[in-house]
Every structure is written in C-alpha cells, then in structure tokens.
Amino acid sequence: MVVTGGSGDLGARVVRVLSGRGHDAVAASRRTGVDLSTGEGLDAALAGADAVVHAASSPTRPQTVDVAGAARIGASLRHLGSPAHVVSISIVGCDRVPYPYYRAKVDSETALERSGVPTTIVRATQFHPLAALLGSALRLGSTSFSLGDMRSQPVDIDWVAERLADHATGTAPSGFVRAPELAGPTAYGAREISALVAAHDGRTPPRVVRIPPVGEVMRGFSQGRNLPGPGAETGGRSFEDWLAAQPRPLPRRMHSPP
Numbered sequence: 001m002v003v004t005g006g007s008g009d010l011g012a013r014v015v016r017v018l019s020g021r022g023h024d025a026v027a028a029s030r031r032t033g034v035d036l037s038t039g040e041g042l043d044a045a046l047a048g049a050d051a052v053v054h055a056a057s058s059p060t061r062p063q064t065v066d067v068a069g070a071a072r073i074g075a076s077l078r079h080l081g082s083p084a085h086v087v088s089i090s091i092v093g094c095d096r097v098p099y100p101y102y103r104a105k106v107d108s109e110t111a112l113e114r115s116g117v118p119t120t121i122v123r124a125t126q127f128h129p130l131a132a133l134l135g136s137a138l139r140l141g142s143t144s145f146s147l148g149d150m151r152s153q154p155v156d157i158d159w160v161a162e163r164l165a166d167h168a169t170g171t172a173p174s175g176f177v178r179a180p181e182l183a184g185p186t187a188y189g190a191r192e193i194s195a196l197v198a199a200h201d202g203r204t205p206p207r208v209v210r211i212p213p214v215g216e217v218m219r220g221f222s223q224g225r226n227l228p229g230p231g232a233e234t235g236g237r238s239f240e241d242w243l244a245a246q247p248r249p250l251p252r253r254m255h256s257p258p
Ligand SMILES: NC(=O)c1ccc[n+]([C@@H]2O[C@H](COP(=O)([O-])OP(=O)(O)OC[C@H]3O[C@@H](n4cnc5c(N)ncnc54)[C@H](OP(=O)(O)O)[C@@H]3O)[C@@H](O)[C@H]2O)c1
Pocket: 004, 005, 006, 007, 008, 009, 010, 011, 028, 029, 030, 031, 032, 034, 035, 036, 037, 055, 056, 057, 058, 065, 089, 090, 091, 092, 105, 124, 125, 126, 127, 128, 130, 255
C-alpha cells in the first residue's frame, strides 16, 4: 500500500496504522523521491500497489499538488493498468465554503472521479490542532476574537487515520464513491474552544469579541457550512480528551507529529 504525504501529520499515522496491522505500507512524498507537482517518481512508487491513500497536500500550492497530483495518481494507475483503490482525504464543507484551499479539495475529488479509477473520498472536519489554533491564535492579551458565529466539530486525527486504513484494506468500490463524513463527537463555538484552551493553559478565559462575518468565506464558516451533515460518522477522542493529552501551555503550532 502506498500513502502519499506519508511523512505528513495524517499520512505518517496512516502508514503506522497499516504497518501495525501487518500491511506493507510505503510513504510517498518528495522526501522519498515522489513529487506530485511534476509526477517524478510516481509510476515507480505506485507499481504493484493494491491501494493508495492520498494524504499529500500543499495549502500554498493546492492546485499543483492536491489537484494536479490527484489527476497524476489516476493517470499513473491507468498507465500501469493497476486496479488499485484510491482512498483520498478531503474536507467537510469544501463544496459549501468558497475558500481557495477548499475549492482545490473539490477539484481534487473531481480529478479522481474523472480519472475513472476506483476511488473512495473521505471528507473529515478540522483536526483538533487546527481547531485549537483557531481558538487560541485569534487572541490579543485577554481578548479573543470569534469570526462571526464560527463553530467547528473537530476530529481526532488518529481516528481519521484508522478509518482511512479501514477503507484502504476493505473491499474496493467498482467506481467513484463517497464514504460517510468523519467528525468528532461534539461541535463547539469559538468561545467554548477559547475557554477550553485557556483552562488547559492555566489562563483565565478570554473575553470573546465577535467580528461580524464579511465576505462569503467568513459567512460560510459563520453559518456552519463546515459542519458535518446528518449522515456523518462520529468518533475518536473528544476535543477535551485530546487537549488533556497535550503539553501545557499548548504549543502555538498546527502540526501534531505522531
Ligand atoms: N488539518 C486539518 O484540519 C484537516 C482536516 C481535514 C482534512 N485534512 C486533509 O488531510 C490531508 C493531510 O493533511 P496534513 O495536515 O497531514 O498535511 P501535512 O502534515 O502538511 O502533510 C502534507 C504532506 O504532503 C506532502 N507533500 C507536499 N507537497 C508535495 C509534493 N509536491 N509531492 C508529494 N508530496 C507532497 C508532504 O511531504 P514532503 O514535504 O516530503 O513532500 C507531507 O507528507 C490534506 O489533504 C488535508 O486537506 C486536513
């Protein structure tokens, strides 16, 4: 099995889960000689794979890496005559919030659908570190800012990795399918996330000032278009349980190495 972005936060976890279950899981990214923005090393990496988990991404170059990369994965598998099942991670609400990175996630899904290879799209909500960052980074002294009425239902990245591995090792679909969205057990407002992070850090909860949503992107988040739909699968650690396992104070970074 091949995991694109297998050196990233999510991909490294997928490699670890698959290996722990006894599968031969290989990470593919630039540091292993595979560049999705050019296709370099891709055919060699995908040859013989029975499944590909696509978790590579570049928020700064999403059209080149996420979108063109997805198209290249599909083309490479067709070129190789491979029946491999592609399991691709995407984001809940990416089709409802016109944020450029989210648009690229939609385009990436479409690229795989057009390629005709067996594909399962798995959309997940924000991972806990990103929710924590949003709840603590928008802070000035003892005041924190809420972008409109933004809410999120953050999810445990380890559980998402397990579910991706389940799809990759399960029965492959004959065409393009969407798995149920993945989300954590609870939705929180910005005020709740800020208060939880402050309590974790040993600070008094900040005063939260609401910034009125301006533009479609902010309105999209403020209206909860990033929240999962009714058919979503919920699971994994709650935000509180994840937070309790983090260093104090919470480091101001988005990445959470496995
Ligand atoms: N973070 C969230 O809250 C969240 C929520 C839902 C879904 N997701 C999705 O989850 C996926 C993984 O996110 P993450 O946080 O694990 O990302 P990440 O830690 O930033 O990892 C990105 C991976 O992509 C690889 N990569 C970047 N450019 C590449 C290129 N040109 N060719 C090949 N590989 C390349 C990187 O490896 P090299 O540097 O070695 O190339 C790295 O392994 C993304 O698709 C993201 O949209 C994230």
